[in-house]
Amino acid sequence: MSTTAVAASSMAPAPPRAVSTIVAVNTFREAVRDRVLYNLIFFALVMIGAAILVGQISIGIERLVIVNLGLSAISIFGLIMAIFIGVGLVYKEIERRTLYTLLAKPVHRWEFLVGKYAGLLLTLVVNTAFMMLGLAAALWYVAGTFQRSDVTILVAVYFILLELALVTALGLFFSCFSSPMLSTLFTLGIYVTGIFCAEIKAFGELSKNPAMEAVTKVIYYLVPNFHNFNAIAAAAYGDPISLTLVWQNTAYAALYVTLILLAAAAVFSNRNLK
Amino acid sequence: MSTPAIEIQGLTKDYPVGFWRKRMRRSLDGLSLEVHDNEIFGFLGPNGAGKTTTLKLLMGLIFPTAGTARVRGRSIDDVAMHREIGYLPEQPYFYDYLTARELLDYCSRFFGFSSQDRRTRIDRFLELVGLVSAADIQLRKFSKGMLQRVGIAQAIIHDPQVVFLDEPMSGLDPVGRREVRDVIFDLKRQGRTVFFSTHILSDAESLCDRVAVLHQGKLQGTGAPGDIVSMETHGMEVLFELRAGAAPPAKLANRAKQTGRRYRLDVPETDLYAALEELKACDARILSVTPLRPSLEDYFFKLVGGEKKPSHALEVAQQ
Numbered sequence: 001m002s003t004t005a006v007a008a009s010s011m012a013p014a015p016p017r018a019v020s021t022i023v024a025v026n027t028f029r030e031a032v033r034d035r036v037l038y039n040l041i042f043f044a045l046v047m048i049g050a051a052i053l054v055g056q057i058s059i060g061i062e063r064l065v066i067v068n069l070g071l072s073a074i075s076i077f078g079l080i081m082a083i084f085i086g087v088g089l090v091y092k093e094i095e096r097r098t099l100y101t102l103l104a105k106p107v108h109r110w111e112f113l114v115g116k117y118a119g120l121l122l123t124l125v126v127n128t129a130f131m132m133l134g135l136a137a138a139l140w141y142v143a144g145t146f147q148r149s150d151v152t153i154l155v156a157v158y159f160i161l162l163e164l165a166l167v168t169a170l171g172l173f174f175s176c177f178s179s180p181m182l183s184t185l186f187t188l189g190i191y192v193t194g195i196f197c198a199e200i201k202a203f204g205e206l207s208k209n210p211a212m213e214a215v216t217k218v219i220y221y222l223v224p225n226f227h228n229f230n231a232i233a234a235a236a237y238g239d240p241i242s243l244t245l246v247w248q249n250t251a252y253a254a255l256y257v258t259l260i261l262l263a264a265a266a267v268f269s270n271r272n273l274k
Numbered sequence: 275m276s277t278p279a280i281e282i283q284g285l286t287k288d289y290p291v292g293f294w295r296k297r298m299r300r301s302l303d304g305l306s307l308e309v310h311d312n313e314i315f316g317f318l319g320p321n322g323a324g325k326t327t328t329l330k331l332l333m334g335l336i337f338p339t340a341g342t343a344r345v346r347g348r349s350i351d352d353v354a355m356h357r358e359i360g361y362l363p364e365q366p367y368f369y370d371y372l373t374a375r376e377l378l379d380y381c382s383r384f385f386g387f388s389s390q391d392r393r394t395r396i397d398r399f400l401e402l403v404g405l406v407s408a409a410d411i412q413l414r415k416f417s418k419g420m421l422q423r424v425g426i427a428q429a430i431i432h433d434p435q436v437v438f439l440d441e442p443m444s445g446l447d448p449v450g451r452r453e454v455r456d457v458i459f460d461l462k463r464q465g466r467t468v469f470f471s472t473h474i475l476s477d478a479e480s481l482c483d484r485v486a487v488l489h490q491g492k493l494q495g496t497g498a499p500g501d502i503v504s505m506e507t508h509g510m511e512v513l514f515e516l517r518a519g520a521a522p523p524a525k526l527a528n529r530a531k532q533t534g535r536r537y538r539l540d541v542p543e544t545d546l547y548a549a550l551e552e553l554k555a556c557d558a559r560i561l562s563v564t565p566l567r568p569s570l571e572d573y574f575f576k577l578v579g580g581e582k583k584p585s586h587a588l589e590v591a592q593q
Binding site: 018019022026029030033034096097098099100101103104105106107108270272273 | 330333334335336337353354356357359360361362363365366367368369371372380381383384385386425428429438
């Protein structure tokens with residue numbers, strides 16, 4: 001072995017955005033090569049196939065049933081992927097020490113985190129797009145045509161993606177300092193609380209107990225309200241979704257994701273790797 | 275005076291231990307040393323001495339409790355410093371879904387090389403570490419030695435000025451170890467600095483310009499391997515052969531140890547000529563006469579409290 005063959009060449013550092021992109025592309029490649037991902041797509045397609053069958057025996061409400069089941073399948077399988085891959089994103093890199101070689105390169109820890117996050121998000125977008133195509137095929141098979149109101153299905157899928165973006169950020173955050181098991185519990189706990197946070201606040205108000213009311217109010221304002229992202233019923237019934245809600249949800253998710261990623265970067269940047 | 279390649283001052287690391295009642299355990303205790311430019315520097319110590327902790331601190335994987343370190347004048351907190359260094363972790367583990375070629379491509383992307391430059395480098399470094407035929411095999415199918423080779427390639431693919439290798443010979447067969455030695459020498463020839471940790475003392479003795487010995491987190495000594503161990507001889511070792519059927523001289527019979535047809539005899543320096551006369555008288559063939567000096571290994575064992583006696587048989591056999 002001799003290193004003399006290697007010519008010295010000028011070396012310009014990769015700009016920060018490029019560093020995160022390099023990590024993101026590799027994270028996407030990892031997910032694509034992971035067989036678990038294909039199983040999830042398979043199950044999602046089975047679910048959509050089932051929607052067609054159920055739709056055929058639901059005379060007059062085929063579209064309603066297919067859209068409901070299809071979007072629910074996209075949401076559930078997306079959540080499973082976001083949580084189970086998200087909580088292992090950083091933990092796995094530390095456990096397997098693959099992070100050691102990476103952080104020895106000119107890579108900031110926050111760049112690594114953003115890259116991992118973007119990579120998983122890209123994976124979720126691609127998978128959701130595939131499942132969406134399956135749903136569209138099922139809808140075409142049953143109805144033989146698309147309606148103008150079907151645009152709301154796309155909006156509902158977009159909301160699901162916003163929800164997944166939030167859940168992934170939460171999973172990544174917990175992955176920075178706890179085990180996948182605990183991170184799953186924490187992420188699921190926040191997700192479920194987020195779905196019912198309006199009810200939790202109402203419960204506090206009903207209790208007439210100031211302490212309870214204060215606690216439930218804190219939960220209501222602190223935990224992201226995942227209920228806002230549920231447009232499955234509107235899509236199934238073909239109800240219009242206002243543009244205001246679209247940008248409000250977008251801004252809401254972007255704000256929360258930014259805050260969570262900032263918190264994750266703060267925690268991870270000060271963490272001693274074992 | 276030129277800036278040292280590596281400058282460590284009072285580097286200390288405490289780890290919390292215990293679950294309920296956390297106590298701090300000192301893993302590295304005020305390490306201070308300088309590694310000069312274009313030096314092969316061996317970092318020696320038994321398991322748990324603090325070698326890997328030091329390397330992790332220098333790489334920014336963990337943070338010091340106290341102390342500072344600089345590499346080529348840049349603080350270890352400065353990510354830009356990483357452009358000038360390469361690092362092979364101990365028992366490296368890489369993304370096993372990637373092929374060797376993909377891993378090298380991934381690693382070289384962080385240095386902003388053009389795609390053409392990356393391709394050229396990848397081919398050259400795959401050849402350098404002897405992995406051309408395995409370039410497109412996923413790393414999950416690699417043996418430990420192959421992983422070590424790809425690890426070395428990723429550490430030097432960007433021509434770093436300072437290369438940190440944590441137990442680089444670990445998991446390699448004799449051929450692989452020799453190849454790694456060649457790489458280290460080549461890096462030095464190109465003007466680079468190599469800092470490597472090892473517990474294989476013969477590697478350190480044969481490779482290093484200077485070594486540092488670490489024990490229980492504390493620096494025990496720094497210097498050229500010859501400075502670390504005393505050059506004073508403990509005696510002389512005579513290796514000889516006798517003709518078939520011949521017996522060693524009666525005076526030496528008790529002291530000579532036989533291995534096949536060969537005998538090894540350890541004698542005080544003052545008795546050497548008398549012993550050689552005896553051997554000449556019985557027509558023995560003298561194979562070698564070697565002064566017995568304490569090796570780095572003996573120093574090492576003394577340091578860690580072992581009672582190992584100087585053993586030179588292996589070294590003599592290797593010569």
